[in-house]
Structures are given as structure tokens and as C-alpha cells.
Amino acid sequence: MATETGEVVKESAGMPQLDFSTFDNQIVWLLITLVVIYFVLSRVALPRIGSVLAERAGTITNDIAAAEDLKQQAIDAEAAYEKALIDARAEAGRIVGETKAAIQVDLDKAIAKADAEIAARAAEGEKAIAAIRDSAATSAATVAKDIAKDIVSAVAPGKIDAKSITAAVTAKMKG
Amino acid sequence: MATEAHGAEDGGLVFHPMDQFIVKPLFGNGDVGAFTITNVTLWMALTVVCIIVLLVFGTSRRAIVPSRSQSIAEMMYGFVYKMVEDVTGKDGVKYFPYIMTLFMFILVSNFLGLLPMAFTTTSHIAVTGVLAMMVFLAVTILGFVKNGAGFLGLFWVSSAPLALRPILALIEVISYFVRPVSHSIRLAGNMMAGHAVIKVFAGFAAIAAISPLSVLAITAMYGLEILVSGIQAYVFAILTCVYLKDALHPSH
Numbered sequence: 001m002a003t004e005t006g007e008v009v010k011e012s013a014g015m016p017q018l019d020f021s022t023f024d025n026q027i028v029w030l031l032i033t034l035v036v037i038y039f040v041l042s043r044v045a046l047p048r049i050g051s052v053l054a055e056r057a058g059t060i061t062n063d064i065a066a067a068e069d070l071k072q073q074a075i076d077a078e079a080a081y082e083k084a085l086i087d088a089r090a091e092a093g094r095i096v097g098e099t100k101a102a103i104q105v106d107l108d109k110a111i112a113k114a115d116a117e118i119a120a121r122a123a124e125g126e127k128a129i130a131a132i133r134d135s136a137a138t139s140a141a142t143v144a145k146d147i148a149k150d151i152v153s154a155v156a157p158g159k160i161d162a163k164s165i166t167a168a169v170t171a172k173m174k175g
Numbered sequence: 176m177a178t179e180a181h182g183a184e185d186g187g188l189v190f191h192p193m194d195q196f197i198v199k200p201l202f203g204n205g206d207v208g209a210f211t212i213t214n215v216t217l218w219m220a221l222t223v224v225c226i227i228v229l230l231v232f233g234t235s236r237r238a239i240v241p242s243r244s245q246s247i248a249e250m251m252y253g254f255v256y257k258m259v260e261d262v263t264g265k266d267g268v269k270y271f272p273y274i275m276t277l278f279m280f281i282l283v284s285n286f287l288g289l290l291p292m293a294f295t296t297t298s299h300i301a302v303t304g305v306l307a308m309m310v311f312l313a314v315t316i317l318g319f320v321k322n323g324a325g326f327l328g329l330f331w332v333s334s335a336p337l338a339l340r341p342i343l344a345l346i347e348v349i350s351y352f353v354r355p356v357s358h359s360i361r362l363a364g365n366m367m368a369g370h371a372v373i374k375v376f377a378g379f380a381a382i383a384a385i386s387p388l389s390v391l392a393i394t395a396m397y398g399l400e401i402l403v404s405g406i407q408a409y410v411f412a413i414l415t416c417v418y419l420k421d422a423l424h425p426s427h
Contacts, residue, residue, distance in 0.1 A: 014193050017300045017367065022198035024209040026301040033219040034309075037226055037280055042272040045230035049252040052237050052245075059239055 145169045192374035196298055196367065214294040215302075222283045222296070230279070251279070255412060262416035267423055273313075274419075277306060278412040285366060285404030289397070297407075298366035300359060307359035310415050318422035329425040358414060365407050369400040 016022070148169050149162055201212050230251070233244030241249055255278050259271045281297055288295025296302050318326035330347040332340060373396045380389040 016196040
């Protein structure tokens, strides 16, 4: 180290930091550098980064608001769906009741009509039966008269007229 | 570079820890004038380039979802912005670009200085002194412009007993004027010392027996220096904020 001493002294006691001859150079370049950095930062970089950060914060806030909105919409939609379901059930119940009532009315009407028809048919049938009975009775009388005539003519031919036989048979049948 | 400056030595240990700080012209061997292009010019220009690349080109896409460089730039911005806002309050935010300029310059210069063969501009008292004096003058002028004579209240501790106040005022005045000195020497000293120590360890590496230890020590010191580089930039910026707060709100 001893051999160096001479040269070290020449370089201002070994501390380049204390070599005042370079100060003006350093200060000039430092000021230029700082001015350049300041203008680059204040004109371009910082406004840009600031706007990006603000934009991001805005986007995030908007997204959160939108998500909140959508959630509310979903809740509303669910409520509406539930309500629609309940309404539909009630409506269905009402319709079933109405239909039942309508069917009951129709049914009652149909039953009444059927009853009336049955009654009418029964009456008709009875009438027909009565007619048949009457005609049967008339036929029996005719047959009885014919047979009586035949018998009379067979027993005493040409003696007794048909009229009196008929009257006699009629009287007999009434009796 | 070291041997160039001192000439060849006949074996033995060669320690030139301070040679890395020599300011010399990039072209030729003339004297260093005010506008001579020197290694200072080169490394300050590189600092500017790095800052532009990071903060301007890195953010050119203005992406909502940031790329890596953009998120680094945003992190820097957010870090310094929050620091200015926290320390000086809302009315200090308009000085944010100045503090960002100082912070970015010191941070990038410190980190560039850690490259092998690099020249560390912030290790020079001329550079840090100018930075500190700029802060000191700006803060003092701003204090008087904003508060008038009320700025002197900074030195008059109204919460102390009346008898003590003149003494405290004297101490406050001295500490106020020491600020730029400590502000500048802290940064330059930290940068210079770390780099010099690394160089000294590097000198020991010439001895084969010690060289593994030397390499280990250099590695450890380098890690420490990375930490110091970031911390010193942060310290410089936050102290600037504190001084700015004193100028804006001089009452204790």
C-alpha cells in the first residue's frame, strides 16, 4: 500500500467523492437527468398510471354494483317464480272446483233427463201393455163368439142368428 | 480498470476500493469539464432509460388486467403515492411527482450501481448533496410561502415549558439545518461503503486460500446492498415527505 500513497494523494486523498473538480460535471448532469425524469413522469407516466388505476377501480366498483344488481334481479325473479307457482296452484284448484261443479250440473241434468225418459218409456210401455191386454180381451171375445157360433151352428144349425149369440157371449163375458 | 489507473503492481494484494467511484470522461483522457460526457452522464442516462422503459413503455398497453411490467410500475406508483398521502396528508399529494422523481432516480441509480463494473451516481456526495439541498430549499421556501412567519413556529415548541423553549428552539434550528447534511451523507455513505466493502472482499479473492470465503462474503454483501439500495431510496423519499409535512403543517 505504501507504494500507492503518492498516486492516491494525487487523486484527492483517495476519495473520488471529494474531488471537487468533478462536482460541476456531476451537478450539471444530475440536474439534466432530474428535469428529464420529472417531465417524463409528470407528463406521461404518472397521469397514465393514475388513469389506469382509477379506471380499474371504477371497473371493479361497476362490476360489484352490476353483480349486486344481478343478484337482486335473481332474487326478484325467484320471488316472482314462487308467486307464479302459488298463483298457478290456486288457479288450478279453482279450475278443478269449477269444472267439478260444471260436471256435477251436467251430470244432474243428464240424470234428470234420463230419469224423465225412463219414466216416459215406462209409461209408454205400460200403455202398450194395456193396449195389448185390451186387444187380447177383444180377441178372446171374438174367438169366444166365433167358437160359440160354431158350436151353436154345429148343435142347431140355422136356428139361432149370429146377433143373439154375440150378445149372449158378451153378456156372459161381462158377468 | 483499477490497474489502469494505478499502473501494474508486482503481485501481492491489490486494493483499489475507491477507484470505482472515479469520475472520468467516457471519450479521451481530458479534464472533466461541466459538460464533458463522463461515466456520470452514461449511468444517469441509463437511469433515465430504465425509468422510461418501466414507467412509460411498461404501461403503454393501459391494461385493466396489468402485465408484469405494468404491475411493477403500478406498484411503484401506489407505494410512493400512498407514502406521500399518509405522511403529508391530502394537500401534499400535489407534490407527488417531485417525490416520485426523487424516489425513482435514487432507486434506479442504486440498483444500476449494483451491476458489475457499474458506476454508482448516488454514491457521490455531489449528487446526493444537490438532491438534499433541493429538498431543503424547496421545503424551506414552501414553508414560508404557505405559512409566512408562522413557519418559524416549527422551531418554537409550544408544548414545552416556557423556560425550555429558547433552548429547544436553538436545538430545533440546528437540527433543521443539519437535515440536508444527514439527508445527503446518509445516502452517499451507504452506497459508497457497501460498494467499497465489496471491492475489498474482491481484493482478498486473489489469495486462493481465502477466495471461497471472499466469494461468500461478496455474495452476502451483495444481498445486503440490494436491501440497502431499496431502503435508502425509501428513506430518502419518506424523509422528504416528512420535511414537506413540516413545511405544510409547521405546528407540532
